[in-house]
Amino acid sequence: MHIAVCIKQVPDTNNVKWSKENNLLREGLISILNPCDDWAIQTALSIKKKFKNVKISAVTMGPKQAKEVLEYALARGCDEAILLCDKAFSGSDTLSTGRILSQAIKKFIPECDLIICGQYAIDGDTAQSGPTIAGFLDIPVVTRVYELINADTKMSIAKQELDEGVNLIEVENPCVICVLEHKEQIEPLRVADYVREQNIKIKELSFDDLGLNRDEVGVLGSPTFVSKAFKKEYNRSPELVEDNICGFLSALLREGTKNGK
Numbered sequence: 641m642h643i644a645v646c647i648k649q650v651p652d653t654n655n656v657k658w659s660k661e662n663n664l665l666r667e668g669l670i671s672i673l674n675p676c677d678d679w680a681i682q683t684a685l686s687i688k689k690k691f692k693n694v695k696i697s698a699v700t701m702g703p704k705q706a707k708e709v710l711e712y713a714l715a716r717g718c719d720e721a722i723l724l725c726d727k728a729f730s731g732s733d734t735l736s737t738g739r740i741l742s743q744a745i746k747k748f749i750p751e752c753d754l755i756i757c758g759q760y761a762i763d764g765d766t767a768q769s770g771p772t773i774a775g776f777l778d779i780p781v782v783t784r785v786y787e788l789i790n791a792d793t794k795m796s797i798a799k800q801e802l803d804e805g806v807n808l809i810e811v812e813n814p815c816v817i818c819v820l821e822h823k824e825q826i827e828p829l830r831v832a833d834y835v836r837e838q839n840i841k842i843k844e845l846s847f848d849d850l851g852l853n854r855d856e857v858g859v860l861g862s863p864t865f866v867s868k869a870f871k872k873e874y875n876r877s878p879e880l881v882e883d884n885i886c887g888f889l890s891a892l893l894r895e896g897t898k899n900g901k
Contacts, residue, residue, distance in 0.1 A: 641694045643684045644755045647677035649706040650763040673709045676758025695719045714837040721842045728847040733862035738772025743850045755816045770818035781816040
């Protein structure tokens with residue numbers, strides 16, 4: 641069984657700084673593995689522990705520094721890593737990104753039985769990449785998965801979290817599974833894990849390797865774009881209450897009830 645895990649390096653949203661013009665300041669910005677993608681790796685590894693002859697390929701698109709998340713994936717236990725890196729990919733939206741990732745999987749992991757992605761990325765939160773990959777490959781997709789109960793070359797069984805409750809879904813492989821963050825703790829890496837990772841060479845692929853057209857990737861292949869980025873404004877008027885706090889809170893509750901809040 642061959643599993644492809646699509647991961648992404650993102651800016652640490654806890655470390656984002658803005659200019660006076662509300663533009664994102666990228667200089668010195670710390671980049672991390674997208675949190676949901678860590679659980680995508682964990683989900684693939686849980687399958688590998690259950691079955692023999694399971695191979696996991698970690699795939700990401702980004703600049704050279706994105707190698708860091710692939711090195712981490714290899715240290716976690718993935719068997720190979722593919723970096724899609726080319727200036728032609730710059731400015732790709734979710735449609736173009738999905739086309740690039742799906743083409744890489746189709747061409748370089750043709751025997752892939754299962755594709756696992758994080759449900760969303762903290763730098764965009766569109767939750768579109770997984771479904772877009774599935775669309776280009778013409779295979780089923782299951783989103784909002786918080787547990788993959790079983791998976792083999794023929795079928796996957798997943799628990800899907802919805803507002804109304806939980807779905808238990810059986811889906812034929814190959815398919816795309818988009819996972820949410822789990823409650824269980826991810827085990828810390830050991831020195832031996834990093835040593836093993838250093839012995840695995842990361843495969844780098846460029847635009848020329850994929851066989852796509854120029855107008856299908858990057859800005860030319862992206863019908864959507866970010867027209868404006870801004871930080872959330874808070875307009876709060878704090879009030880200091882020194883005496884009779886309970887009475888003050890009771891009055892607020894009565895006023896809220898009266899206004900239907």
